[in-house]
Amino acid sequence: MASFGFLGLGIMGKAMAINLVKAGFDVTVWNRNPEKCAELIALGAKHGDSPKEVAATCDITFAMVSDPAAALAICQGEDGVAAGIGHQRGYVDMSTVDAATSQEIGNAVTQAGGRFLEAPVSGTKKPAEDGTLVILAAGDQSLYQQAVPAFEVMGKMSPYLGEVGQGANMKLVVNMMMGGMLSIFSEGMSLGMKSGLEGEKILEVLSAGAMANPMFAIKGAMMLAEDYTTSFPLKHMQKDLRLAVELGDKLAHPMPTAAATNEAFKLARKEGYADEDIAALYKVMK
Amino acid sequence: MASFGFLGLGIMGKAMAINLVKAGFDVTVWNRNPEKCAELIALGAKHGDSPKEVAATCDITFAMVSDPAAALAICQGEDGVAAGIGHQRGYVDMSTVDAATSQEIGNAVTQAGGRFLEAPVSGTKKPAEDGTLVILAAGDQSLYQQAVPAFEVMGKMSPYLGEVGQGANMKLVVNMMMGGMLSIFSEGMSLGMKSGLEGEKILEVLSAGAMANPMFAIKGAMMLAEDYTTSFPLKHMQKDLRLAVELGDKLAHPMPTAAATNEAFKLARKEGYADEDIAALYKVMK
Amino acid sequence: MASFGFLGLGIMGKAMAINLVKAGFDVTVWNRNPEKCAELIALGAKHGDSPKEVAATCDITFAMVSDPAAALAICQGEDGVAAGIGHQRGYVDMSTVDAATSQEIGNAVTQAGGRFLEAPVSGTKKPAEDGTLVILAAGDQSLYQQAVPAFEVMGKMSPYLGEVGQGANMKLVVNMMMGGMLSIFSEGMSLGMKSGLEGEKILEVLSAGAMANPMFAIKGAMMLAEDYTTSFPLKHMQKDLRLAVELGDKLAHPMPTAAATNEAFKLARKEGYADEDIAALYKVMK
Amino acid sequence: MASFGFLGLGIMGKAMAINLVKAGFDVTVWNRNPEKCAELIALGAKHGDSPKEVAATCDITFAMVSDPAAALAICQGEDGVAAGIGHQRGYVDMSTVDAATSQEIGNAVTQAGGRFLEAPVSGTKKPAEDGTLVILAAGDQSLYQQAVPAFEVMGKMSPYLGEVGQGANMKLVVNMMMGGMLSIFSEGMSLGMKSGLEGEKILEVLSAGAMANPMFAIKGAMMLAEDYTTSFPLKHMQKDLRLAVELGDKLAHPMPTAAATNEAFKLARKEGYADEDIAALYKVMK
Structure with missing residues (x-):
C-alpha cells in the first residue's frame, strides 16, 4: 500500500x-x-x-x-x-x-x-x-x-x-456558473418580492421544479434571513468570475451573462460586501 | 362534493x-x-x-x-x-x-x-x-x-x-431565473469545452455539487447530443424574459443579468432558433 | 402663402x-x-x-x-x-x-x-x-x-x-445612442478619476480627439460641478431606452450595450434620480 | 536649445x-x-x-x-x-x-x-x-x-x-469610451435600418445634434460602404476594453456598459474580424 x-x-x-x-x-x-x-x-x-x-x-x-x-x-x-x-x-x-x-x-x-x-x-x-x-x-x-x-x-x-491546467479550468467553469446562477436568482427573488410575492413562496415553487438545487435553497434562506455569514467569500467568487471572463478572452469566447454577473459582483464589492458570503450579492439587488 | x-x-x-x-x-x-x-x-x-x-x-x-x-x-x-x-x-x-x-x-x-x-x-x-x-x-x-x-x-x-396577477408574476420570476440559468450554463459549457474539457465531465461535476438540478442534466444532454427537439420553445422563453425586464422597469428594479440573458435569447431568435427548444441558446454560444 | x-x-x-x-x-x-x-x-x-x-x-x-x-x-x-x-x-x-x-x-x-x-x-x-x-x-x-x-x-x-412611425423610430435611435454614450462616458470618467486622473484633464483630452462632441463637454462639466439641473429628465431617457430595447425585440435585434445602459439608468431611478438630468447617471457610477 | x-x-x-x-x-x-x-x-x-x-x-x-x-x-x-x-x-x-x-x-x-x-x-x-x-x-x-x-x-x-502609469490609464479610459460609443452606435444604426430608416439619414440627424463627433461620421460612412479597411484594428480595441475592465476590477469599479461592449467586440473576434477596423463591430450587429 x-x-x-x-x-x-x-x-x-x-x-x-x-x-x-x-x-x-x-x-x-x-x-x-x-x-x-x-x-x-x-x-x-x-x-x-x-x-x-x-x-x-x-x-x-x-x-x-x-x-x-x-x-x-x-x-x-x-x-x-x-x-x-x-x-x-x-x-x-x-x-x-x-x-x-x-x-x-x-x-x-x-x-x-x-x-x-x-x-x-x-x-x-x-x-x-x-x-x-x-x-x-x-x-x-x-x-x-x-x-x-x-x-x-x-x-x-x-x-x-x-x-495540468484543466483542473483549474473546470473549477473556473463551475464557479462561474454558480456566480451567474446566484445573480439571476438574486434578481428574480427581489423582482418577485417587489411585485408582492413572498420570498418563501418563491423558494417553495423553485424547490418543486426543474431548477431545484441545494444552492438556491441554502442561499435563498440566507437572503430572507439577512444572514450573510461567510461560507464562500464574495470577493473570491468575483475573482473567479474575472478569471473566467479572461479565459473567455483568450479563447475569443463572448460571455455576456458572465460579464454582467461579474459587474454585479463588483458592485457588491464597491458597496463593501467583499468579505461577506456570496449571498450578499442580494443586497445590491433588493 | x-x-x-x-x-x-x-x-x-x-x-x-x-x-x-x-x-x-x-x-x-x-x-x-x-x-x-x-x-x-x-x-x-x-x-x-x-x-x-x-x-x-x-x-x-x-x-x-x-x-x-x-x-x-x-x-x-x-x-x-x-x-x-x-x-x-x-x-x-x-x-x-x-x-x-x-x-x-x-x-x-x-x-x-x-x-x-x-x-x-x-x-x-x-x-x-x-x-x-x-x-x-x-x-x-x-x-x-x-x-x-x-x-x-x-x-x-x-x-x-x-x-389576481400574482400567479402571472410568479411564473415570470421562475421563467426568468430559468432563462438566466440556461444562459450562464451555455456560456460555461462552451467555455469549458473550448478550453479542452469534455462536456460530459462538466455535467458529471455539476451533478455532484450544490448546483445540481434536473434542468442542467436534461438540457446539457440535449446540447451535447445537438438535439434541440422543442419542449419549451425558445421564443416563448425570450418573451418571458422581455416581460420580466419590463416588470422590473415598472418597479425601478435593475436586472443586468436578466437583461443580458434577454439579449442572448434575442440573438438566438436572430439566428433562426425561435421555434427550437430553449437549449438551442447553446448554439449561439458554442 | x-x-x-x-x-x-x-x-x-x-x-x-x-x-x-x-x-x-x-x-x-x-x-x-x-x-x-x-x-x-x-x-x-x-x-x-x-x-x-x-x-x-x-x-x-x-x-x-x-x-x-x-x-x-x-x-x-x-x-x-x-x-x-x-x-x-x-x-x-x-x-x-x-x-x-x-x-x-x-x-x-x-x-x-x-x-x-x-x-x-x-x-x-x-x-x-x-x-x-x-x-x-x-x-x-x-x-x-x-x-x-x-x-x-x-x-x-x-x-x-x-x-408614419419613422419619425418616432428615428428619435428612439438617436436617444438610445445618447443614453449609451452617456453611460460609457460616466463609467470612463469615474474609472479615470478613481485611477488618479483629474476629470478636467479627461474632458480636455476628449475635446481634442475624434470623439469630441458637445454632449460630453456639457454633461462632463455638470458631473464635475455636481450640478444635475434638469435639462433632459433621466426618467425620460430611461423610457426611451426601454422603448428602443422593445423595438429591438420586435425586430429580433439583439442590443447588449443598449440593454446594459437601460439597466444602468434603472439603477439611477432606483437611487432616486428619476427627475434629475440625465447627467445624474454619473452618480451611480462614481 | x-x-x-x-x-x-x-x-x-x-x-x-x-x-x-x-x-x-x-x-x-x-x-x-x-x-x-x-x-x-x-x-x-x-x-x-x-x-x-x-x-x-x-x-x-x-x-x-x-x-x-x-x-x-x-x-x-x-x-x-x-x-x-x-x-x-x-x-x-x-x-x-x-x-x-x-x-x-x-x-x-x-x-x-x-x-x-x-x-x-x-x-x-x-x-x-x-x-x-x-x-x-x-x-x-x-x-x-x-x-x-x-x-x-x-x-x-x-x-x-x-x-508614470497615468498616461497609460488615460489612454485606456479614452479608448474604452471610444469602444462603448462605437458599440451603441452600431446597435443604433442597425436598429434604425432594420426599422426602415436610411443609414445616411441617421448619420445626417446625428451630425446636427449634441452627439455630433468625427468618429461617428467616419465610422458610419465606413459601415454604410461596408469598407472595413483597418485604421484601428478591432483586436487592439478589444484588448484595451479588457484592460479597462481589469483596471475597474482593481478599483472595485463596476462598468456594465464597458463589460457588455467588451463581449460585443469578443463576438466580433469570434466571427473573424480581429484584424479589420473597429468599424467591423457593425458586422455582428446588423
Whole structure:
C-alpha cells in the first residue's frame, strides 16, 4: 500500500488528512505551525519535519494550503517538496491556485524527477469532513491512478480531466456558473418580492421544479434571513468570475451573462460586501 | 362534493381532466373540437355544449387553453363562461396569459357574480399526466380553498399567491431565473469545452455539487447530443424574459443579468432558433 | 402663402410659434389655457377658439403638446382637430408620442379627409428659440413638401423619413445612442478619476480627439460641478431606452450595450434620480 | 536649445521625427533597420549607431516603437538606452505599452541616473504627419517641461497627467469610451435600418445634434460602404476594453456598459474580424 504525505492542516486539510488516517492509510503530516499536527498524530499519523522530508519519504504527497503564494512556498526552496521528491514519487497539489502557479509548481516537481497532479476541490468544510468533496484532477495520469484510493476517501467524485491546467479550468467553469446562477436568482427573488410575492413562496415553487438545487435553497434562506455569514467569500467568487471572463478572452469566447454577473459582483464589492458570503450579492439587488 | 367543469382538452388540458375523472370527481368537459371529448366521456365525464353551460352547471369550472386570445374567447360572448356563471360559482383559468388578459377575464367573471382564480402552471406534458404540475394560484381565496382538492390531483404543489396577477408574476420570476440559468450554463459549457474539457465531465461535476438540478442534466444532454427537439420553445422563453425586464422597469428594479440573458435569447431568435427548444441558446454560444 | 395653425404654447410650442410669426407667416394660435396666447397675439398672430376651428381654417396646423394623452385629446372629440380638418388640409403633430399614438392620430386625421405628418423634434428650449431644432418628419409626403418653409424657420434640419412611425423610430435611435454614450462616458470618467486622473484633464483630452462632441463637454462639466439641473429628465431617457430595447425585440435585434445602459439608468431611478438630468447617471457610477 | 534623439522610424515615428527636424531642432535618429534613416538624414538629421549612443549624446531621447517587447529591447541590454543615459538626460517613451512595461522601462532609466516620461499618443498616421497628436505625458515633471517644445511640434495637446502609469490609464479610459460609443452606435444604426430608416439619414440627424463627433461620421460612412479597411484594428480595441475592465476590477469599479461592449467586440473576434477596423463591430450587429 502506498504511503501518503499531507502538507497543510488548515480547516480543509485537517479534515481531509483525518479521513485518510481513519481509512487506515500510512500518513505523514506536516504543517507550518506544527502544533496543528498533534490531533493527527494522536489518530496515528507520523510527523514530517519539512515538505522536503515528507516528499522524500512518502510515495505520494498531498498538499492543501490557503493560496498560490503558500503553494509555491512549500514547493520551492531548500526545504521544499521539489528538493525532496525523487524519481517515481508523486506530488498532488489540492490547493486552489491559478493556472500559471499550477504550471510553475508542476514544472518544479517534474524537473526534479517527480510526477505532478493538480487536484483543486469543489466543496467546503462540511464535504471535506464528510469525505464528499468533488476533486478535479489533472496532470500525470499514472499518478492519478495511484492516487484514486486516497481520492475515494476524501471525495465522492474525482474525474481525471487531462493535462495540468484543466483542473483549474473546470473549477473556473463551475464557479462561474454558480456566480451567474446566484445573480439571476438574486434578481428574480427581489423582482418577485417587489411585485408582492413572498420570498418563501418563491423558494417553495423553485424547490418543486426543474431548477431545484441545494444552492438556491441554502442561499435563498440566507437572503430572507439577512444572514450573510461567510461560507464562500464574495470577493473570491468575483475573482473567479474575472478569471473566467479572461479565459473567455483568450479563447475569443463572448460571455455576456458572465460579464454582467461579474459587474454585479463588483458592485457588491464597491458597496463593501467583499468579505461577506456570496449571498450578499442580494443586497445590491433588493 | 363539488362538481367540476373543464374547458380545453389540448395536450395539457386532456391530461389534467383525465386525472380529475380518474380521481372520482364529477367532471363535465367541453372542447372547441368536440371529438376530443370522446376519450374523457369514455372514462366517465359528462359533456357540456358550451363554456356557458359548463360554467352554469358546475360548482367550479377550470380552463386550460393555448393562448390569451383563446382564454378571452371562451370567457366572453353569448356562449362564454361569463354569460353562464352565477352567484357562488367559480372559474379557474389555468392557461398562461399576461396580467392584463387575466385581469380582464377576472373582471368579466366577477361582474357576472362569479368568483375568479388565475392558476397558471409550471410544467409540461409529463407532469400534467403525472399530476405533478406546480400550480400558481391567485385571486379569490374562498375559491382557492374550494379548488384545492382538484389542484392536489393535478399538481404536486399549489401555493396561494395573493390577488389576481400574482400567479402571472410568479411564473415570470421562475421563467426568468430559468432563462438566466440556461444562459450562464451555455456560456460555461462552451467555455469549458473550448478550453479542452469534455462536456460530459462538466455535467458529471455539476451533478455532484450544490448546483445540481434536473434542468442542467436534461438540457446539457440535449446540447451535447445537438438535439434541440422543442419542449419549451425558445421564443416563448425570450418573451418571458422581455416581460420580466419590463416588470422590473415598472418597479425601478435593475436586472443586468436578466437583461443580458434577454439579449442572448434575442440573438438566438436572430439566428433562426425561435421555434427550437430553449437549449438551442447553446448554439449561439458554442 | 399657406396659412398656419399652432396648437400648444408651452415652453417649446411658444418659442416655435413665435419664430413662425416673426418670419412673417399667417399664424393662428390656440392653447388650452388661452392666457398664453396673449404674447403671440401681440406679435401679430390670430386666435383660434378650438383645435377644430384652427384645423378648419388653416392650410396646415402644427401641434406641440406635452404628452401622448394631450396629443390625443386635441385631435379627438367634438372640438378636436379631426372634427375640423377637411379635404386637402394638413395636420403636423410635433409632440413626442409613441408610435401607436401617432398611428391613432394619423388614422383619425386621414379618415376625416386630412393629411397627416408626425414631426417630433430633437432639441430643447434653446434650439426651439433659436430655430435650430432637428425635425424628424414622417407621413404624407405632399404635406411634408408644403410644410418645409415652416420647418426651415423652426429648425436647422428636417429630413423626410418615410411613413408614419419613422419619425418616432428615428428619435428612439438617436436617444438610445445618447443614453449609451452617456453611460460609457460616466463609467470612463469615474474609472479615470478613481485611477488618479483629474476629470478636467479627461474632458480636455476628449475635446481634442475624434470623439469630441458637445454632449460630453456639457454633461462632463455638470458631473464635475455636481450640478444635475434638469435639462433632459433621466426618467425620460430611461423610457426611451426601454422603448428602443422593445423595438429591438420586435425586430429580433439583439442590443447588449443598449440593454446594459437601460439597466444602468434603472439603477439611477432606483437611487432616486428619476427627475434629475440625465447627467445624474454619473452618480451611480462614481 | 535642447538636442533630441529619436528611436524608431515606423509609420508613426518617421512622421513625428520629420516634424521635429522641419521645426529646426537638432535631431539624431536611430532605427533597427538603418535604411529608414535616409529620408531623415536628407532632411538634416544626424544618425546614431545605437539607442545607447543616442541616449548618451542627446538631451532628450524620444522613442516610438511598435509594442512592449520592442520598447523593452531598445531600453535594455548593452546597446540600450539605459546603458547610455546619464545624469540629467531624459528619455520619453511614446510607444503604447502596458503599465507594467512602462514601469519597468522607467525603473531602468532612473536607476541609470536618467529621467523618464511615458507619453503614449492618441491619434494615427494622419495626425502624426499633421503634428496634431494628443500626447498623454506622465512621469518626471522637469523632463515634461523640457520636452514641451517638442510635444508642441508633434501634437496639438500634451497635458501632464502625473506619475508614470497615468498616461497609460488615460489612454485606456479614452479608448474604452471610444469602444462603448462605437458599440451603441452600431446597435443604433442597425436598429434604425432594420426599422426602415436610411443609414445616411441617421448619420445626417446625428451630425446636427449634441452627439455630433468625427468618429461617428467616419465610422458610419465606413459601415454604410461596408469598407472595413483597418485604421484601428478591432483586436487592439478589444484588448484595451479588457484592460479597462481589469483596471475597474482593481478599483472595485463596476462598468456594465464597458463589460457588455467588451463581449460585443469578443463576438466580433469570434466571427473573424480581429484584424479589420473597429468599424467591423457593425458586422455582428446588423
